[in-house]
Amino acid sequence: MITRRGFLRFIGGSFLSVASFSAYAVGIEPMLLTHVKRYALTPPHWPDGLKLRVVALADIHACRPWMTPERIASLAEEANALQPDLIVLLGDYIAGMRLVSQRVTPPEWAGALSGLKAPLGVLSILGNHDWWADGFAQRAEVGPTIARKALEKAGIPVLENDAVRLEKDGHGVWIAGLADQLALLPKRKHEPPRGLDDLDGTLAKVSDASPVILLAHEPDIFPKVPSRVSLTLSGHTHGGQVRLFGYSPIVPSQYGNRYAYGHVVENDRDLIVSGGLGFSNLPIRFGMRPEILQIDLG
Numbered sequence: 001m002i003t004r005r006g007f008l009r010f011i012g013g014s015f016l017s018v019a020s021f022s023a024y025a026v027g028i029e030p031m032l033l034t035h036v037k038r039y040a041l042t043p044p045h046w047p048d049g050l051k052l053r054v055v056a057l058a059d060i061h062a063c064r065p066w067m068t069p070e071r072i073a074s075l076a077e078e079a080n081a082l083q084p085d086l087i088v089l090l091g092d093y094i095a096g097m098r099l100v101s102q103r104v105t106p107p108e109w110a111g112a113l114s115g116l117k118a119p120l121g122v123l124s125i126l127g128n129h130d131w132w133a134d135g136f137a138q139r140a141e142v143g144p145t146i147a148r149k150a151l152e153k154a155g156i157p158v159l160e161n162d163a164v165r166l167e168k169d170g171h172g173v174w175i176a177g178l179a180d181q182l183a184l185l186p187k188r189k190h191e192p193p194r195g196l197d198d199l200d201g202t203l204a205k206v207s208d209a210s211p212v213i214l215l216a217h218e219p220d221i222f223p224k225v226p227s228r229v230s231l232t233l234s235g236h237t238h239g240g241q242v243r244l245f246g247y248s249p250i251v252p253s254q255y256g257n258r259y260a261y262g263h264v265v266e267n268d269r270d271l272i273v274s275g276g277l278g279f280s281n282l283p284i285r286f287g288m289r290p291e292i293l294q295i296d297l298g
């Protein structure tokens with residue numbers, strides 16, 4: 001028989017463990033435990049002698065109180081301190097949690113990102129939230145979005161179905177950026193969002209044999225990426241935000257856990273999916289700390 005006092009102690013204990021789990025998942029893990037996730041690889045079609053350090057920031061989702069301009073500025077300093085050759089931003093600067101957070105304006109978050117510095121520059125792509133938050137662009141079904149204008153004003157080029165050629169140590173390297181695959185919200189219920197991505201058109205801009213790094217906000221494009229691309233970098237999934245033993249119960253991808261997080265090699269092609277920095281829907285992360293990617297190639 002359970003006594004009344006025992007029952008109350010049980011309820012109290014359960015309440016405390018739920019409260020401390022919530023404090024961890026909502027407060028400590030998302031806010032304090034940002035870490036640098038390091039990868040080192042020599043992807044296919046990579047020339048001998050080209051050493052390239054790419055630092056990537058994904059899914060910033062600027063909002064108060066969790067991702068303030070001050071925090072973004074300090075993340076930018078952390079990224080700079082890794083001494084990258086190139087910094088890339090993988091989309092979703094804007095938050096999608098209108099109900100539980102306060103807005104950080106595009107000039108505020110883009111201004112904080114303008115502190116990013118690297119010898120080969122800073123390049124960016126947009127994510128679905130950058131499109132979805134822009135009513136005018138949604139109606140017009142065309143950019144430039146407010147997010148794109150804010151990034152450009154901060155001196156950060158935005159690649160939407162575009163590619164640029166960089167050079168290091170006498171070697172060329174292409175950075176190709178795909179327009180968002182979920183950019184346009186459906187006009188009718190039960191229809192899926194429409195993408196503005198043009199993979200073939202993007203890669204058609206690659207005009208020599210130098211290696212290609214593709215930036216694609218959503219990893220779902222990966223099965224279509226040709227082996228001509230040495231490495232694809234994505235975000236969007238947040239690693240599911242909750243991830244235990246390599247499994248994420250909820251992943252915003254038609255492939256479920258296949259591209260939820262980390263380094264994926266399929267048919268001699270490489271994909272790295274960042275767990276990102278902010279969150280969407282619920283301000284919770286568990287087993288998936290906010291991360292800055294450092295990728296050493298060569």
Ligand SMILES: [Fe+2]
Binds near residue numbers: 092127128217236237
């Ligand atoms: Fe996204």
